[in-house]
Amino acid sequence: MTTRMTAAEIQFSYPDEWIVAVDVPLPTGIPSREGVVVFHSPNRTAAISAFGATPKPAALWYVAPPTPPDQ
Numbered sequence: 001m002t003t004r005m006t007a008a009e010i011q012f013s014y015p016d017e018w019i020v021a022v023d024v025p026l027p028t029g030i031p032s033r034e035g036v037v038v039f040h041s042p043n044r045t046a047a048i049s050a051f052g053a054t055p056k057p058a059a060l061w062y063v064a065p066p067t068p069p070d071q
Helices: 007-013 044-053
Strands: 017-022 035-041 058-063
Touching: 017 044, 035 044, 044 058
Parallel strands: none
Antiparallel strands: 017 035, 017 058
16 A cells, blocks of 8 residues: 555545555645555554554544435
8 A cells, every 4th residue: 555545535445444644745724634545444443553653744534434415
């Protein structure tokens, strides 16, 4: 997993999972949800552990499942 992904690509690839990403843009307001995913799991505790072991700057977030249009 070394490819930079956009927010849409991450949401499509890892719905209902926690992800740890590096090479993330530093926020200037609303945090950006893109970068290189180095860990993903539906297990929050495992993701927090992976985040703690990942060199910073890094990001940890939950990827909610996509919402169908018109809902």
